[in-house]
Amino acid sequence: MVYDIIGDIHGQADKLKGLLTKLGYRHNGVCYIAPKGHQAVFIGDLIDRGNQELATLFIVFDMIDNKQAIAVMGNHEYNAIGYATPNTITNDGSYLRVHSQHNTHQHQAFLDEVGFNSKLHRHWISRLYELPLWIETPHAIFIHACYDTCSMRQLQPLLTQHNQLTEHAVQLMGQPNTPIFFAAERLLKGIDVPLPKGITKTDKTGISRTRARVKWWEDDWQNRPISEILMADNLPNTTLSLSPDLQNFHINTDKFIFIGHYWLDGKPTPLTDQVVCIDYSAGKDGVLTAYRFDTNNPTLSADNFIW
Structure with missing residues (x-):
């Protein structure tokens, strides 16, 4: 299997189309189809910042629905769920992610396209719930910001068997300054x-x-x-x-770890001989980047980046 791991898109659908085409994916009228023996992996942060939010979501979820891709949740998808969800624990009319000026500005591109609390908004929030917090295969771990087994163990009892959020988990994770809150922050936003x-x-x-x-x-x-x-x-x-x-804290796995989140720049290269970041600031003025990982030849090289 060859995994084409794609970094943070942030609503840049044109960049995504260009990268998929360069990777050899072809649209069959329904979705982009992977080359034989390949599968795309989206590393999270599909939304916010760019002006092609829905176009990006349609591309990604059409590929997921047709088994051409898998994806993990980024902090922007997690924030979107919190922004849309009333806090039923405090039950004081607030939302799990505060509707502050900063939070609203960060999320505005998505809100402009869906309309807050519209049927379209609720549809896409329900779809974001489908994204697991991490995916582990025999060769690799895909997670948005930080591989931390302590935080993963804390959250796992609250998640589905595929490491997806539940409404109950979202409520608990949205209560500030609790161990569950900090565990979610660690995985999705780093240290x-x-x-x-x-x-x-x-x-x-x-x-x-x-x-x-x-x-x-x-x-x-x-x-x-x-x-x-x-x-x-x-x-x-x-x-x-x-x-x-x-x-x-330490990395207690021998598997390769693939992350996004960190807004890198310059020529893409692995962070270490075990960890690769695929986020090269496509949401601003950088390039949308992919890393082509062949499980039959599992070594890391800068030559495997495509952008």
Whole structure:
């Protein structure tokens, strides 16, 4: 089997059509058909930012429905579910994802196309529930942001047998500052830590942040200077003070791990000899990228990227 793993699309349907064509997929009038022996894997963040939200969803789910693709959930799909779902635990009229100015702006491209709480909106939210939080095969693990077996064990009792969300799980995961909340955040958004006092980072969307994402795939990251293991520039060579769960964090699998989420740039290359990120900022001004993984020749190489 050859998996064509496709990075974060963010509503860029034209880029997706171009990449699928370059990968050798052909549309038969119903969906894009994979080359013989291939299957597409979408690594999450199908929606938000771009102006072709529904077109992207139709392409992806038509392929899923016709067994030409599989997909995992990204944080933007998870956020969309929370934004659409009233908090039935507090029952105070609020939503699981607060309708703040920032959250609404981040989600506006999707809302503009579906209309909040419309029949179309509810249809696509129900379809997003079908996306598992992770997929594991004999050779690889596909997960949007962070492979963390501790968080996976915490969430698994709440999920379907295929690691999909349930309405009950969404309610529990949407309650801030609980272990279940943090487990979902870890898998879908990665590990982030506070920046040193007085330092802020402006992300690619122009938001000023006081926290930065950790390069959790790096060896012994807990004991290395933050200038090497945080995704931010111009940091001092100090180390982090970490909670026990992060001090004990490690990758406890020999399988290859494929992720998206991290808005990389430059020429695509594997992060390590085990971990590949396929997100090269297609949602802004970067390229939509795929990694072609052949289970009969399971080694990682920059030559396997296509964009």
